[in-house]
Amino acid sequence: MEHRIVKVGLVGYGIVGTGVARILSENAEEITARTGLRLELACVVDRDTTSPRDFDLPQGLLTDNLDTLLDDDSIDIALELVGGTTVAKDIQSKLLRSGKDVVTANKALLAERGLELFAEALDANRCIAFEASCCGGIPIVSAFRTGLAANKINGFYGIFNGTCNYILSNMTYNGSQFAEVLKEAQAKGFAEADPTLDINGGDTAHKLVILGGLAFNCTLSMDDVYIEGIENVDIVDIRSALEMGYILKLLAIGEKDAGGRISLRVHPAFVSEDNPLARVDGPFNAISVFGNAVGNTV
Numbered sequence: 646m647e648h649r650i651v652k653v654g655l656v657g658y659g660i661v662g663t664g665v666a667r668i669l670s671e672n673a674e675e676i677t678a679r680t681g682l683r684l685e686l687a688c689v690v691d692r693d694t695t696s697p698r699d700f701d702l703p704q705g706l707l708t709d710n711l712d713t714l715l716d717d718d719s720i721d722i723a724l725e726l727v728g729g730t731t732v733a734k735d736i737q738s739k740l741l742r743s744g745k746d747v748v749t750a751n752k753a754l755l756a757e758r759g760l761e762l763f764a765e766a767l768d769a770n771r772c773i774a775f776e777a778s779c780c781g782g783i784p785i786v787s788a789f790r791t792g793l794a795a796n797k798i799n800g801f802y803g804i805f806n807g808t809c810n811y812i813l814s815n816m817t818y819n820g821s822q823f824a825e826v827l828k829e830a831q832a833k834g835f836a837e838a839d840p841t842l843d844i845n846g847g848d849t850a851h852k853l854v855i856l857g858g859l860a861f862n863c864t865l866s867m868d869d870v871y872i873e874g875i876e877n878v879d880i881v882d883i884r885s886a887l888e889m890g891y892i893l894k895l896l897a898i899g900e901k902d903a904g905g906r907i908s909l910r911v912h913p914a915f916v917s918e919d920n921p922l923a924r925v926d927g928p929f930n931a932i933s934v935f936g937n938a939v940g941n942t943v
Contacts, residue, residue: 651721654724655690658689691707725740726750727751729751734758741773744769756850759858780805780930788934793934798935800934801860802896805848805852811928812844817883817893835928854909861901869909870909871910873912893914894914894925931943
């Protein structure tokens, strides 16, 4: 049976980009079996074309010229893997104008400039897919858009940042100090060299803005979110929680009351030991959603 070939381009070939290229190659048969499409990596753009990577591309696929991708009308889908909110915004705009659908995990860009980008996509009759922007491998974007479409979402809360959860889990179960666990997380690749956006709650807030907009069918911004990170959490806080039967987690919380008022907040919170989210440890994410038809789902 012949399958339709869909050509894909990547912009950004760092750690994430090499991982995507490897998945497209190693899992090609599984992707085709599930989608009926054969995804073919046709162009990879990165300003660094000489450094060795963990995955070797076919000769001639890597270029430092974005126009190579933009001008190739045979490429249907482009993945923006650059990150940030300035250069990445310009790249996505150019990709949309060139007639390509965009896939991105750039939660900061979507949270801060998503309205502009979605308007550009509408004008270009293209789409922006962003499932990977929130909650790691949990397909929560699809759940809000399709699986829970018949529900009025009253609220949701969850663990949206693996770095913070790893730190708090180790402080809870190993009695480690914050600074000690942060260094360990960086050594293991769970935390960035500059972890500020993770530990101050900013990364979690970006994801909350995106998911809040989907859940409550409205336009939200970072100004709508109360944000408190974990940088001031002390081992005494952890022990106090345990003594009372709670586990300390950094939660993202979205709520919509009967009057339609929406509350978004990110902060450390005591979670009862018998709550499923209390048992989500290490660098893992989880989300609990409340719908008027489905009830509470995790």
